[in-house]
Amino acid sequence: MAGLKTAKSVSMRNQEPAERKKNFEEVALGYSEEEALTESKRCVHFAPKLLDDGRTILCCPERPCTKGCPVGVDIPDFIKAVRDGEMQKAVDILKAKNSLPGVCGRVCPQESQCQAECVVKDAGDPVEIGRLERYVADWELGQRKKSPLKDLKITPTGKKVAVVGSGPAGLTVAGDLAKNGHKVVMYEALHVAGGVLMYGIPEFRLPKDVVMSEVEYVRSLGVEIKLDHVVGKIITADELLESGYDAVFLGPGAGAPMFLNIEGENLNGIFSANEFLTRVNLMKSYLFPDYDTPVQKSRVVAVIGAGNVAMDATRCALRIGAEQVHIIYRRSMEEVPARHEEVEHALEEGVVFNILTNPIKFIGDEKGNVTEMICQKMELGEPDQSGRRRPFPIKDSEFSIKIDAAIIALGTYPNPVIPETTSELELTRWGTIKTDENTGRTSRKGIWCGGDMATGAATVISAMGAGKRAAKDMDEYLKNN
């Protein structure tokens, strides 16, 4: 194949592990122009292939990467634009399908999406699509900083939309509908917009500057953002519709943390990952006492779970000074759901993985602080509904680990505040809002939903994609009603 000059992709420069585990600055430093150019040349989509009969065809005509992308970004086209030095064109191609490329380039699980399908993979590393995406997005952010956004010519339609929640789903809907001329008001429960991108994912993986520029962009389109407004409390979705909004989009995420429900879980020093990450990221407690919100500084920390959230918790714990950080996971390394890069980075930083291990009890001292965790060893049996092999406890395998903090990262479920306060909204048995996947419509006319509230905890790109589809359907509805 013509384009396959090297089997290895251009690696991305990272901060050194020993250094970076002491700071909150971004770990992955991004491609330089030259690196991006080199990597872009590894894509073989447009490379001609000579057939025996003398005809030439494209090397990779099927665009499997685009099929692997949950929102169908025209990946070979944007990569070609990078190769041709047409950066604005690359931006436009990306943004046609993905309104948050700077975020997705950094946090998408590319290895199980676009890059999993890349044909170059057969001969070595897949094309680093995510890193190229980030490169393009960062270029565009740089341009935005240089020359503030031009006023887009938007013709007002006179229609008014309320968007609840300012995570990736809400931001996408708000941006798209505002561009179509609808008046959008966004309601956010917290004191900053951005959802999990602000309160969950740490600075060293997703700089808050990147998120804030996306929020500012949406604001620049004329979207009004009402912070500190908990829908269901200060105003319900029903009341939004009654008070003059023509449509409502619900994107409140799936924010409620799950606990293990085992003995001793309410001891001090035991946090949900949400609490720990909120303290550290949203409230900036790593800068305590400069910032007022404290976070417990611990020596030995156990993080229960092995998803992205767990990896973020381990690495934040290291950065605020923990000496030893353990992942406690009941399945094996193969089932670890976090992005590969996060697991790799955590390992490099010295996080210890205790696999096939399950906590069964916490023990504390007289002051109510956790001091010890009792675990049992697990083994894997037959696959369960999720397709992963089900873990079983091994008899008499209990053992104890001395800890002074435990962070529970088992996942989250939908917060019931909105479902409980909105009439005629059908729910699924998991407490998510029943939503048509293609249009984002709920059972209630005038109300759409998308993101983690519709699917259960998922990914940034899927929330963003759901936002795109809902915005399209809402736009049609608004034009016709």
Add this chain to the structure above:
Amino acid sequence: MNKILKKEILTDKIHMFEVEAPQMAKKARAGQFIILKISDKAERIPLTIADYDRERGTITIVFMEVGKSSTELATLNEGDYIECFAGPLGKPTEDENYGTVICVGGGFAIAPIHAIAKAMKQAGNKVITIIGARTKHLLFWEDKIRAVSDEVTIVTDDGSYGRKALVTEPLKELLTERSDVKLVVAVGPVMMMKFCSLTTKPFDIKTMVSLNPIMIDGTGMCGCCRVSVGGRTRFACVDGPDFDGHEVDWDVLQLRQTAYIKEEKTSMDRYMSEVNKDGSRGDI
């Protein structure tokens, strides 16, 4: 951004703010709370809605200076803005017509108990209110409490005003004397709520308390506010803050409240030394 329309020093270290919040005032009910944050670097702190005025569009909060955040909050004045002011949060107190209700409030909680007594009165109950403080000059809102109660008992620890007693003493007497009490609501320091619950238990009278664990978001997202009630873990910010006092595990609540004592002291000491240095607050 919400404007402070009125500020009053109710007593030593206890302040009242009337805050402009028209949309919230329409929705607020007794027993609910707000979360505020006064600057970029500040923490989010929960305070009970002590009163609201739907016409004027105001929310009243009453708070005691206990550490850095509340002390700094007290430096704000009429006309100043509070950066973040979210609410109404939590479930309202169930203000049905029960018949006769006893409301007990101690310390700064005289303010929240006022809101509850008022709601109970409006719901058609006969309201008996007991308020208490360490000493006379720490009492406030006696007139407001009288205006929404059928009977009022005032106690002080040192006997400098009203009866020399703890709130549990008149509570016990009332329960012994009267058979028509259907509900007791107690709001105040943990110890006070715990002992009120222990007092009412032998009489088998439903007792609601308002729990005040450490909170962050106040929307059910972090689980920092978890409490143990009837053997189950509940989130005080969304499942409460009102719970059945006979079911609460008081030890868990008390220990969890102390989780950050060391850091709270660091924060306060640092703040006080800054304040003393630049002299920006002569009154403390």
